[in-house]
Amino acid sequence: MARPRSFDTDVVLEAAGTVFCRLGFEGASVDDLVAATGLHRGSIYGAFGSKRGLFVSVLRRATAHLDGLPDGAEDDALDLVLVAALELAPRDDEVRTVVGAVCETLDRRPGHGVGVLGARLLRRAGLPAYSSLPPTRSGRNL
């Protein structure tokens, strides 16, 4: 079994999430994740099994309480959902399930529901808020 953790999981997942949001899943190297989290490579593998395992942990934590998040945190969570939907969900059942659960949550919201993902994608790209899309929470770029 893995040795007892000597790091704060929340801090590590937050730092890794920032890397995945900026570089994407494939674009983020293990070297990038080592640099951002301050963990040794062996500790990342020991704790999460793989880069994919780390990403799934980041995604689950970020989207666990989507309806209660402050604006900026919701944008970060949606960015991770976009990365997950684009890169991993087509070939990864577990990630697709998590993305699906997020969509269910968004779909229950009044107004444009799951359309906020499209709005966030364009907003993240620095494009303006189109009238046919719902407003994003904080309205900032990546």
Place this chain on the structure above:
Amino acid sequence: MARVQIDDTTMTVHVQGLHQLAGLKRRIRAPLAHVRGATVDPGVMGEPKGVRAPGLGLGRVATIGTFHRDGKRQFWDVTAKGTPIVIELENEPYERLIVEVDDPRATVDRINAAASPRGAG
């Protein structure tokens, strides 16, 4: 170069050609339930590898064989040219396999799809 075979319950890493001699291993087998995941990781080449026993040292050209580090056993089969993948195991003689394969991305996807799903911890 290694080849990863996956069947219903088992992952087998076949060591190819002369690397069998250098690493003193033909294959490493583990139940899929003991496979935690796989990662394409070119940067792993720069990691300290620990103490080799047994296996053959080929300097900067290749790292092949069993290495001991922090009380854990790792199997390496990588050359300076290839792209290594890291396969993390649990409850197995080897904690980690670092090998080169023909199609790293596709191989990693195959392993992760077959491995038992689990989160952190």
